[in-house]
Amino acid sequence: MKTKVVIRRLSTGVPGLDEILGGGLPEFSFNLIAGPPGCGKTTLAHQMMFSLATPERRALYFTVLGEPPLKMLRYQQQFDFFDNDAIDHAIRFVNLSDDTLGGDLDLVLQRIVKEVESFNPTLVFVDSFRSVVLAGKHNENPHNALQQFVQQLGMAMTSWQATTFLIGEYFTETDPNPVFTVSDGLIWLRQSVVRNSMVRKIEIMKMRGQPTLPGLHTFRITRAGIEVFAPAIAAPTREFEFDTPDSSPRPRARMGIPRLDDMLGGGLPRGYSLLVAGPSGSGKSILAAAFLAEGARLGETGVIAAFEQRPSHARSPDLAALIKSGRVGLVDSRAPDLSLDETLQLLLAEIRRLDATRVVIDSLSGFELALAPAFRDDFRENLSRMVMALAASGVTVLMTSELEDRYTDLRFSPYGTAFMTDAIIVQRYIEVDSRLLRVIGVVKVRASAHSNELRLFSIDDAGLQIGDRLPEQEGLLGGRPTRKDSPATGVIDADDPSSQPAALR
16 A cells, blocks of 8 residues: 655745645645735745745845845835745745846746755745746647746645745636646735725635635735735634533633523523623623622632723723733724725734733624724624534623613524524613613523513612612503503413513514
């Protein structure tokens, strides 16, 4: 029986790229990095080159530009990954502009072969390969000439055991092109402008010999270079203390608000996701802050993703102090092109950094507005994926959601997220004697008994205070308490199914 050839995978040095490649870049592969102008092709190539190149594993970078490589390097050296000491030792730049002017691809190939034999690299880059293609069009049969050139170049690089990258400006992957066929890997970069946001995405269209993550993945170009936001895999990152083989009850996380733990049946089960829904000003953020503060009091760390107002000493002094002390991590991105995958990566990074057990997202309404417009259409689907990924990380999650105060409508979120969560707390207003009062109730706690009482609560300097339950003879209609026997349309009578909303029947 023949032994299988083992293909070594190279780490690209680009955060998130190895994950979507399926574990790294196959050594000695022949790859194309394609996309429109300005999408980050050269930056991606340089970042991989500076990460991989060493005196023992040298890189040769061919430029086919009308300007000298020095001008390109002037801009690329602004990135943190650029290492000036590597130039001419581990990395050499060669300009092929003069060789391509005549349009003879054979001469271009001869020059490449000569430089490779002289420098003996294990990494070869040709930027921009599109310029080589355009130069070859002077030939009587440009398509065949290009196909022959690409095949010869690919075979030569494989025989020299070089991992090769062709960088080119291509606008569509549907055009018949021999480069697409011959290449082992095809990395396509895209960008689009939607309103005031620039959204960049990367797709691994082809990578022979290994499974890649399908689809488009967002990435960002920063001073550090390119960072790809690979989708989080829903796999546990810590041992769950509450996953026991026996039937013992799941441990509970205390909420930090008197009486609320009793309403939840003893606290929120650890590892659960909780949705706190209510109208503006009803106390959702105060409840979320108390949840994190109680965790800190018990020695737990937490993370809050703030999408409405950054926690400040004036608004939430206790939470601001916890953030300042490092016991609560803050995710507070104000980027106009924010994606859900990027937000999730920021959250998971903070969870790992602090070994956090509690996470707050405040609020889903602000989160949707913070996302780039291109990502809002799939918000519900992506939100479901985020909730599952956070649950798999072993944290207990609390999310707040703005709720339009309708008393005969049982929707708890405009995103249809109620089914995703394990528990729901609803906050609402009622009008009594020309005063607005607040009520709170537990709608569900999955696989656990909980209170079905609606209780009055108030907010003072000490936080949220839960009081007595609403009198049994009163129901809710249009924000006003009404007696159960009131003939007014819309009163919910527990003994009369016809008076109940359709969702309850």
